[in-house]
Amino acid sequence: MPCYSGSACPPVFAFSVCAAQDSQAWTNNNQNVRVNSIVEIEFAENIQASFGYITIQPAITGIGTSSAAATTISVPSTEVVISGASLFLNDPTSSGGRQDAFAEETVYTLSFDAGIIQNLAATDTNAAFSVQFTTGDFSPPTLVSMSPVDNAPNVAITTTIARAAVGKFSWCIRSNVDVFTFSENIQVNPAALSAVESAGVEQSSTDTLVTWGIQDPYMRQSPWTLTAPCNDAQISVSGTQATVTVDPVGFAILPCSKYQLVYAAQCFTDTSQNLNYVAALPSSSFYDWWTSCITAYSPAVGEYGVPINSDIVLTFSEAVLRGTGNIELTPLGEASQSYDARGPRPASGGV
Numbered sequence: 001m002p003c004y005s006g007s008a009c010p011p012v013f014a015f016s017v018c019a020a021q022d023s024q025a026w027t028n029n030n031q032n033v034r035v036n037s038i039v040e041i042e043f044a045e046n047i048q049a050s051f052g053y054i055t056i057q058p059a060i061t062g063i064g065t066s067s068a069a070a071t072t073i074s075v076p077s078t079e080v081v082i083s084g085a086s087l088f089l090n091d092p093t094s095s096g097g098r099q100d101a102f103a104e105e106t107v108y109t110l111s112f113d114a115g116i117i118q119n120l121a122a123t124d125t126n127a128a129f130s131v132q133f134t135t136g137d138f139s140p141p142t143l144v145s146m147s148p149v150d151n152a153p154n155v156a157i158t159t160t161i162a163r164a165a166v167g168k169f170s171w172c173i174r175s176n177v178d179v180f181t182f183s184e185n186i187q188v189n190p191a192a193l194s195a196v197e198s199a200g201v202e203q204s205s206t207d208t209l210v211t212w213g214i215q216d217p218y219m220r221q222s223p224w225t226l227t228a229p230c231n232d233a234q235i236s237v238s239g240t241q242a243t244v245t246v247d248p249v250g251f252a253i254l255p256c257s258k259y260q261l262v263y264a265a266q267c268f269t270d271t272s273q274n275l276n277y278v279a280a281l282p283s284s285s286f287y288d289w290w291t292s293c294i295t296a297y298s299p300a301v302g303e304y305g306v307p308i309n310s311d312i313v314l315t316f317s318e319a320v321l322r323g324t325g326n327i328e329l330t331p332l333g334e335a336s337q338s339y340d341a342r343g344p345r346p347a348s349g350g351v
Contacts, residue, residue: 032136032273035102039089039110043117043126046085049076050125052116054089057109064107064134075116087117107134137272140279141182154292157253178214178261179241186268186278188237189230194266212244212263214251217288226251230267242268255317256293260286293317 054073058066073079073089081088089110090102102108114128194208212235215225226246228234236243246253253259265280281287296315299306312329322341330336 029132029134031134033102033133034138035104035135036090037102037133037135038091041087041089041112041131043085043087046120047082047087047117048120048122049080049082050116050118051075052113054080054113054116055109055111056089057111058103059107059109062107064105066103066106068103068106075113102135104135104139105137107132136274137184137270138274138276139183140276141184141186141268141270143180143182143278143281145181150287150289152289154294155289156292157255178244180281181240182268182278185240185271186237186242187271188235188242189266189269189277191231194264210264210266212261212267214246214259214261215283216257217260217283218258220257221252221254223251230263253291255291255295258288258290260288262287 052075054075056071056073058068058070060066079089081091109130109132111130112126112128115125117126118124189210194210210230211227212230212232213225213227218224234245234247236245260283261281262283262285263278263281266277267280268278269275270278293316294314295317296313298313298315299310325341327339327341328336329339
């Protein structure tokens with residue numbers, strides 16, 4: 001690109017941001033840039049440093065905003081590498097090392113002062129200019145909380161069981177309902193086949209089926225486990241929730257039993273173009289719960305207008321005898337009343 005009298009030289013010839021593992025060159029305003037990218041500004045001729053500043057500014061309004069402050073880089077400095085016609089920023093091989101960790105899903109504007117670069121003859125300098133790029137989403141959804149808590153007792157057969165994260169994914173099972181909430185929106189792995197990754201980039205698919213499952217770890221029922229591919233028709237996903245409807249004929253959720261839910265790595269991905277995979281929830285994580293031994297309540301839970309002389313009846317899944325301890329009855333707004341399980345009021349017999 002020629003320079004004419006009165007123009008700022010050398011002019012910018014190309015702009016790219018490339019991750020070390022990527023061979024693809026990026027251009028101005030490119031999307032899905034990796035956070036460990038090296039920024040390269042290519043000029044039309046060989047260059048050397050003059051004096052000035054480069055500013056890296058995250059967007060503060062609109063889409064792709066960040067609360068991070070702008071970064072100012074001096075030219076010359078150890079953070080700037082010049083080789084031939086190219087200027088490099090964020091190059092880990094520089095004497096200053098990698099200086100800037102870009103945030104995910106953020107719009108960045110790189111502004112270059114006029115006169116910070118000159119040709120080798122020191123007769124011409126660059127004009128002020130700026131370039132933009134947007135980083136992508138490269139983090140998998142993470143699981144951070146659950147409800148009820150792990151190893152919860154007395155979970156009703158129809159209770160919603162949830163495990164959560166920072167905002168996006170939920171998992172449900174009908175009959176008994178399990179809900180896991182993740183840090184972002186998810187989708188089912190459409191192929192239900194595991195993939196081989198290298199440095200976070202998918203390389204190929206394998207023939208290994210990725211599955212989810214629910215099991216009775218004590219193996220007291222038959223069958224004691226249910227396993228299905230993650231793209232099975234029993235799973236439906238809507239927004240942040242994946243709902244699994246367990247066929248009670250194939251696998252019944254029984255009272256007074258312990259259950260454990262698992263899913264394989266890559267069962268789910270986020271909804272970004274990079275399809276970041278959710279990590280496995282293996283049996284070694286011991287996410288399990290106990291179903292309640294009570295199968296019915298009279299009066300029903302939440303029932304209104306109950307006569308004051310009504311008996312309270314708890315129906316269990318099998319015959320019971322009196323144990324020890326107290327039964328607490330708490331009228332709304334009043335002190336609780338305690339009844340000894342071996343006292344005259346409670347009765348037991350049959351179920």
